């Protein structure tokens with residue numbers, strides 16, 4: 001099975017994530033970034049499915065120059081090749097535009113399975129996989145916590161809000177996986193060396209038949225009107241339990257009318 | 260006045276509280292029109308009317324429940340064509356967001372997810388979102404098409420008003436392409452008797468510090484009438500089901516009161532609870548980052564503090 005894994009390069013969640021003052025977009029360059037941890041699960045699952053049969057795993061990202069790091073990490077884990085869509089006009093793209101770019105690449109890449117993470121750790125919309133399925137006219141098997149592949153039939157378990165569902169479809173299809181699905185591997189030394197020789201194709205928007213104004217900030221269907229750092233919470237009361245911690249806690253809860 | 264479509268969140272007609280919240284928000288923006296997809300309208304009719312729905316569109320085709328997400332997006336797209344609404348409000352569950360995403364593409368409309376507030380501004384609707392683990396508040400607007408907005412639970416206080424809900428059965432044509440991801444089995448989650456995690460006014464969560472013992476967490480939660488949550492460390496250890504995980508890859512909660520016990524307060528956990536009104540922590544390490552967030556904190560062992568507090572609360576309640 002040939003698999004394309006969509007991966008995103010995101011600012012490190014443990015760093016001070018911020019916005020570009022000029023245009024209110026997410027700052028992806030001055031804050032250290034990495035392969036979105038939630039996309040590691042997708043890469044891992046792709047490798048598992050590949051290794052149970054045959055085929056290739058291609059990792060696909062749309063993002064700035066540094067996003068090459070996300071591809072490199074995936075190749076080190078064991079993916080076979082990379083595709084990097086890189087173009088200044090992509091800056092500020094929302095999920096609608098991102099899904100358009102990814103869909104255009106997929107239109108010219110052979111695959112049986114498109115694999116995504118459950119959501120990106122920066123935007124956290126969790127909508128790109130559904131949008132891809134919509135654009136490509138493919139079955140949507142999303143938010144899988146278990147996957148099994150039998151020939152061209154893919155069956156997943158999806159842990160919904162009120163019920164756990166079993167959902168089934170045939171390839172080609174779009175699959176997204178949650179962080180419950182596997183334990184992503186660490187790149188081995190061998191993997192790190194091998195990655196250096198793996199091919200990475202780069203595309204500009206024009207290569208995909210897209211114009212600058214099809215994507216990016218100015219063409220987004222939404223606009224940020226303003227943003228504000230959350231005021232720091234005023235320091236709370238902290239007591240050390242010396243046998244009276246529970247009593248003080250209950251006092252506080254009662255004073256706040258929670259009891 | 261234009262309609263504002265509200266996708267009803269329900270299980271077999273048992274409507275969840277988020278729907279009342281969405282109808283309340285819809286009333287600020289136009290005529291609240293509920294969209295009821297699936298079976299069980301007989302159980303839902305009164306609830307929708309008493310929460311201000313002036314119209315109820317009912318879509319009861321079996322395709323809606325036999326296949327994942329796509330048929331619901333088609334139903335809403337066809338309804339938008341018919342009703343020409345001022346906006347579409349959808350509950351911000353994982354499924355709600357996926358429906359909204361497909362609907363945005365289908366109708367060429369801008370999408371805003373995870374709104375915690377929606378107001379009518381001078382040049383259209385303005386949403387408020389909380390991003391980067393709650394560290395920033397963003398105000399945004401849709402500039403193209405009909406605003407499609409997913410709204411988080413607890414974003415409004417329901418204001419019930421009786422309305423005459425005119426009911427209309429809406430026939431949807433579902434394409435073959437939307438009938439490809441078939442739901443072959445459905446196993447409802449076990450009921451706990453506690454409030455729904457994302458809707459609860461009080462949430463009591465346990466982490467690695469419980470050492471796997473959730474008894475004190477549950478007892479304290481029950482004394483307060485609260486829902487129980489867990490950190491990922493507790494879930495990954497197999498101590499509590501994933502459905503109760505709070506955080507970036509679990510549920511986002513925004514209750515009146517959040518109690519974190521034996522939870523350090525990692526950024527990914529904060530992402531799911533930082534917008535709670537009042538935050539309380541019990542942790543034996545006074546350096547734990549969770550204490551940066553709290554209104555009230557107890558440095559101590561949860562295994563002694565919680566049971567004593569539970570006893571005291573139960574005594575007060577008589």
Ligand SMILES: Cc1cc2nc3c(=O)[nH]c(=O)nc-3n(C[C@H](O)[C@H](O)[C@H](O)COP(=O)(O)OP(=O)(O)OC[C@H]3O[C@@H](n4cnc5c(N)ncnc54)[C@H](O)[C@@H]3O)c2cc1C
Nearest residue numbers: 466467468490491492506507508509521522523543544561
């Ligand atoms: C992509 C990604 C997504 C993630 N998503 C989530 C998520 O959705 N939700 C989530 O919670 N985490 C998530 N995490 C994990 C997160 O980074 C932390 O590892 C996790 O939240 C830690 O859980 P904890 O606080 O229970 O455990 P720890 O960090 O180990 O903290 C345990 C705390 O308990 C205290 N303690 C110990 N014993 C006692 C006692 N007897 N009484 C009182 N206190 C005691 C300790 O002092 C300590 O502060 C995610 C991580 C990644 C990388």
Ligand SMILES: Nc1ncnc2c1ncn2[C@@H]1O[C@H](COP(=O)(O)O)[C@@H](O)[C@H]1O
Nearest residue numbers: 006007062116117119120125126127128
């Ligand atoms: N810029 C991007 N490049 C490649 N894949 C992406 C990009 N953005 C999102 N994705 C994929 O879509 C998933 C969901 O992202 P999101 O909808 O942004 O939360 C991610 O886990 C990725 O698999």
